[in-house]
């Protein structure tokens with residue numbers, strides 16, 4: 001992106017090699033830059049500019065976190081962990097947005113949005129472990145604690161009254177980061193590889209004196225090699241669903257094979273309780289959207305921040321929709337270990353470029369789902385199930401926003417990838433390619449469970465009738 005901001009040019013991550021002293025950063029900056037306040041506007045505004053510089057770094061760190069930590073989502077299998085990562089990423093997007101809004105009120109923050117190469121290099125390193133649990137340990141054992149420390153440094157360095165608007169934000173963010181550490185703790189696995197990798201990232205951060213340069217650089221921490229000098233990141237060919245069995249698709253016409261029988265959904269004679277379970281399976285399988293949407297961030301490093309912000313919201317929405325099904329199904333007697341997870345969408349879309357993935361998602365799957373979901377919602381209302389009605393209403397509301405995001409951002413993504421055809425023409429060609437590719441890929445994915453073991457339409461029917 002074009003930028004006129006001087007903070008866009010490459011600079012060392014380290015911005016201040018003096019130890020954290022507790023005195024306002026701005027006062028120290030002024031002492032180090034004794035420019036006559038009567039003759040220099042830079043000197044006059046040094047106190048603000050110093051804090052704007054830190055905010056700019058924090059903005060870039062949060063921005064890069066959401067671009068890179070998203071790669072953990074489809075590489076890690078536990079649904080609750082995927083949901084939590086989506087939530088943390090959405091909160092990071094919020095931090096970045098508020099930092100940008102407040103930063104732009106301050107002289108020296110700059111009007112551009114790009115991330116300096118030193119910061120990008122750290123996050124590009126963090127995604128490289130082949131083992132996603134090791135990568136997760138690095139993000140939460142090295143980078144997030146350093147970010148929390150950076151926010152605490154900001155609070156101690158700024159003036160509590162003069163910079164009150166920033167202070168209130170940073171206090172909120174510190175609370176969020178502390179909560180993130182508690183929330184992720186149950187999912188962190190201790191292993192020698194995780195400990196080594198976490199130490200590697202800590203050394204990189206320590207060599208720069210912390211993420212804001214708030215510490216003395218550790219001369220002993222410079223003895224590390226960059227894994228990124230040896231290899232680069234690639235998406236896995238399939239997404240990780242942990243202990244759950246997989247299949248090509250949960251939709252179909254054969255009630256002996258799949259749980260969501262398309263013709264039953266629209267048949268007025270179908271018991272609404274059957275439709276309720278089928279729609280919860282559908283919602284849980286929005287995990288597909290979580291996994292393939294998460295791949296788009298790292299593939300679009302030069303996208304505008306607002307695009308990534310809306311994608312982060314989209315991602316979190318899909319994770320909540322999936323959680324609707326994941327949490328409701330057991331209440332209706334469904335053993336989740338018998339529900340196969342579909343992976344054709346991820347496996348197919350990851351082979352297509354990001355703007356095509358996003359086009360299929362917003363203009364294809366989402367725009368195409370409203371009519372059938374409206375029929376389903378009307379049937380569910382027969383049950384006087386307030387919770388089901390609520391979940392479906394919020395799902396619909398979110399999906400309307402997602403289609404709006406698509407209209408807003410698809411042309412921008414197309415431009416980023418040099419796609420010049422009209423949107424409709426591009427989408428129709430993309431859909432034809434997707435259909436062909438998905439058919440071929442799906443045909444090669446067998447059922448993870450035997451016919452006796454897996455949930456299907458007839459078993460849902462039997463369960464409802466026995467209730």
Ligand SMILES: [Fe+2]
Nearest residue numbers: 286317318321
């Ligand atoms: Fe959704």
Ligand SMILES: [Fe+2]
Nearest residue numbers: 318366399402
């Ligand atoms: Fe959606």
